[in-house]
Amino acid sequence: MTVSWGAYRRARRRSRQAWALLVVLALSVLSIVLWFFTAGQFAAAEPAVAGPSQAPVFDGTWMKPVVPVYPVPQGSARAALDGLAVKGRAPNINYQREAFGQAWLDVDRNGCDTRNDILRRDLASVGFTEGSTCRVASGAIVEPYTGTAVEFRRGPESSKEIQIDHVVALGDAWQKGAQGLTPQQRQSLANDPLNLIAADGPANQQKSAGDAATWLPKNKNIRCHYVARQISVKASYGLWVTQPEKDAMKRVLDSCPDQPTIAAR
Template structure:
């Protein structure tokens, strides 16, 4: 490892340790979900990345475990109707789908049985039917991927904070299953939604989550997010 890389690694670790002690549970410190009908606006000359630490590279930790963010969805979330017996996945499906029908399963009395997704990532209209295979057409996507958050500081968080992050509606959106798979854990410098009309909202939500949770951004992704935010209308 070169001396320069060691210096940046030490800096990254210092930033991440600070992150671990930040108070991020307050709703005022976390982004609120932006409804698809409400396109964000930015002021001319606004620095959308103000307050977000930027490090030269994405420092891959190598020890990411999905289980570190909780084994499954919980009912402890702030989605509309949360704490209702339905887990986060069911709450987000209910929030993001239209033309819905419902069934009662386990402790969730209002699980979406069928519905329609107007997918923001691809602009496709996708029918949803609950089932092991058919349900995969619509998946719940973390706007800031869990593995990316892990690399950028979340590995220093408490287990409870990681579970909260994984179930935060501000970081979740229902999308086409294939688009979710194509994205994986890629950062904005590598992947943006195929639907360019959604780049503004994607960037604003990505930045809001990073800022709200005190996560650092890899430098190559900064201009990608700024370009995307540049497509937002002026407020």
């Protein structure tokens, strides 16, 4: 079989073009892989909407302030951590949830209980039950502890998917100074928006009464804010930390030395 010189040249040209395309595709794949394993994996984990680290703790248009024991110290979370007392846990005796008042009271007297206040604050595209401007029926959230997007729907089972977490667990607070607070101060601690975040139900159950030494959010992007919020709450209510807890908090803050304390804003 005889092949003409022109056909041979055309075949060679197509072959070179094919190889050039393969090289371009390979370089594109390589650049994507390099991007992902440097910055991309962290960018991909960022919430698509404002999370707790961006959203305000307090919205004065419909919330009223809860008066803490002390104001949150201004400045870095690391400095505030160094200002907290370091002690061992007090005995976990006589602890009852009722020591912090009835769950989800309307402590700020704005007409809505605390659970619905926090759902309204933390969810986007909030819908209310028919005839109510308080009872949250639906909404969307990029859940802070796991970093996953969740659609909230009120219901006997579905409501459990998003729970309201006490950033400083009440059981932990009880063993680290809350026994010395007045009933009114403990009620404020349990309902203070600073100490409350709408969060993944299973993650909240896993955390239980854990402190930073025993539990941190799976989503590493929220850890600096989470630890700073725990420090801010403990400073605001005169609670202490254990040495392992302080060490764990310092390790988190080492990655964000400029992390400020968190206050109602």
